[in-house]
Amino acid sequence: MALYVYKFGGTSVGSIERIKGVAEKVKQAHDLGDQIVVVLSAMSGETNRLIALAKEMQVQPTEREMDVLISTGEQVTVALLSMALHQLGCDACSYTGAQVKILTDSVHTKARILHIDDAPIRAHLAEGKVVVVAGFQGVDEYGNITTLGRGGSDTTAVALAAALKADECHIYTDVDGVYTTDPRVEPKARRLNHITFEEMLEMASLGSKVLQIRSVEFAGKYNVALRVLSSFKEGCGTLITYEESQMESALISGIAFNRDEAKLTITGVPDLPGVAFKILGPIADANIEVDMIVQNIADDATTDFTFTVHRNDYLRAKALLEQTCVDLSARNVTGDDSIVKVSIVGVGMRSHAGIASTMFKTLAEENINIRMISTSEIKISVVVDEKYLELAVRALHAAFELDKVPANA
Ligand code: ADP
Numbered sequence: 001m002a003l004y005v006y007k008f009g010g011t012s013v014g015s016i017e018r019i020k021g022v023a024e025k026v027k028q029a030h031d032l033g034d035q036i037v038v039v040l041s042a043m044s045g046e047t048n049r050l051i052a053l054a055k056e057m058q059v060q061p062t063e064r065e066m067d068v069l070i071s072t073g074e075q076v077t078v079a080l081l082s083m084a085l086h087q088l089g090c091d092a093c094s095y096t097g098a099q100v101k102i103l104t105d106s107v108h109t110k111a112r113i114l115h116i117d118d119a120p121i122r123a124h125l126a127e128g129k130v131v132v133v134a135g136f137q138g139v140d141e142y143g144n145i146t147t148l149g150r151g152g153s154d155t156t157a158v159a160l161a162a163a164l165k166a167d168e169c170h171i172y173t174d175v176d177g178v179y180t181t182d183p184r185v186e187p188k189a190r191r192l193n194h195i196t197f198e199e200m201l202e203m204a205s206l207g208s209k210v211l212q213i214r215s216v217e218f219a220g221k222y223n224v225a226l227r228v229l230s231s232f233k234e235g236c237g238t239l240i241t242y243e244e245s246q247m248e249s250a251l252i253s254g255i256a257f258n259r260d261e262a263k264l265t266i267t268g269v270p271d272l273p274g275v276a277f278k279i280l281g282p283i284a285d286a287n288i289e290v291d292m293i294v295q296n297i298a299d300d301a302t303t304d305f306t307f308t309v310h311r312n313d314y315l316r317a318k319a320l321l322e323q324t325c326v327d328l329s330a331r332n333v334t335g336d337d338s339i340v341k342v343s344i345v346g347v348g349m350r351s352h353a354g355i356a357s358t359m360f361k362t363l364a365e366e367n368i369n370i371r372m373i374s375t376s377e378i379k380i381s382v383v384v385d386e387k388y389l390e391l392a393v394r395a396l397h398a399a400f401e402l403d404k405v406p407a408n409a
Pocket residue numbers: 008009010011012041151172173174175177178179180181182183184207208209210211254
C-alpha cells in the first residue's frame with residue numbers, strides 16, 4: 001500500500017463541477033487501496049478577491065488579520081471536496097492547517113513551516129479515510145492563523161509528504177507538467193519529463209510560478225519525490241529528480257522570467273569604502289529585498305550604483321535612495337519600474353562555454369537592449385525593457401532549440 005499526497009491548485013477546484021472531478025480522481029486512487037492525503041488551494045481568483053476586500057476596508061490592514069481573512073478560501077474547498085467524496089461513498093474528513101497542527105513561525109503572510117505532527121493524520125488514514133487538508137495555512141505557537149505566501153499550498157503538500165514519508169507528492173495543476181518556459185508566453189514550449197531540483201529551484205526563484213520556491217526547497221531537503229501533472233488529462237507529468245537529465249545535449253532546460261521587477265540607479269557617488277553599505281543599508285533596514293546589484297568602475301573618483309527590487313517596493317526604495325543621495329552628496333537618482341528579468345537555466349551550462357554569448361547574440365539580433373546581467377553556475381539572467389519580454393523569451397527558446405526537446409525525453 002502506497003501513501004500519496006495530492007495537491008490540487010485553484011483552477012482544479014475552481015467550480016463545483018471541478019471539485020466533483022477531483023473527488024472522482026481521489027476516489028479512484030483510494031479504491032486501489034492507497035492512502036491519500038489531499039491538499040487544496042482556494043478556488044481560482046478567491047485569494048485575490050479576499051485581498052481586494054481587505055484593501056477596501058483598510059489601506060494597510062495588519063498582517064495578522066490578513067491571514068485570518070485569506071486563509072478562508074482553502075477552508076471552503078476542503079469542506080466541499082469532503083462532501084463530494086461522501087457523495088461518492090468515500091470516507092473523508094477535512095481539516096484546516098491549524099487543526100492538523102502545521103506549526104509555523106509567526107511571520108504573517110509568509111510564514112515558514114517548523115513542524116507537522118504526523119500522528120493524527122496517520123490515525124485517520126489507518127481508519128481508511130481520505131484526509132483533506134487546507135493548503136497555504138498553518139498556526140503559530142500562540143495559536144494565530146498564519147499563511148505561507150502566495151502559491152503556498154504547494155509547500156503544504158510537500159511538507160506533509162515529507163512528514164508522512166509519502167511515496168510521492170503529486171502537484172495537479174492546469175498544465176501537464178513543467179515546461180521549457182511558460183506555455184502562456186511561448187506556445188511552442190515543451191513539457192520536460194524530468195528536471196533536477198537544482199534547476200527547478202532556479203526556475204521557481206527566477207519567476208516560474210508553477211511551483212512555489214519553498215516547496216522545491218523542502219522537496220530537495222527531505223528527498224520528496226515530486227511530480228507536476230495535469231488535473232484534467234492523463235499523463236506522467238514532470239518528475240523533479242536529483243539525477244541530471246539523460247539528454248546529454250541539453251544545454252538549457254528552461255527559460256524563466258519575472259515581470260515584478262524595478263531598477264534604481266544612484267549616480268556620481270563618491271567612491272569610498274563603505275559606499276555599498278551606505279546605499280543598501282537603509283533599503284535592507286526597510287525590509288526591501290534587493291536582487292541584482294551592479295557597481296561601475298569608478299571614474300573621476302565617483303561611481304554609479306544600480307540595483308533591482310520588487311516592483312511593489314519601487315516607490316519606497318526610491319524615496320530612501322533619494323535621501324541617501326542627499327546624505328552622500330551624490331549626483332542623482334533615476335529609476336525604471338517597467339523592466340523585467342529573463343533567465344536561462346540549465347545544469348548543462350556548467351560544462352559548456354559560449355552559452356552567454358549565444359544569449360547575448362540572440363537578444364542583439366532582436367535589437368533588445370540588455371540593461372543588466374547576472375550569472376551563476378547554472379543560470380544567466382538579463383534585465384530588459386518590459387515590452388521585449390515575449391520577444392526575448394521566444395527568441396531564446398528558439399535559439400537554444402527548446403522547441404525541439406523530445407516530449408518523451
Ligand atoms: P495552481 O493554481 O494549480 O497552483 P499556478 O497558476 O500556480 O497553478 O501554476 C501553473 C501555471 O504556471 C501554468 O498555468 C503556467 O502558466 C505557469 N508556468 C510558468 N512557468 C511555467 C513552466 N515553466 N512550466 C509550466 N507552467 C509554467
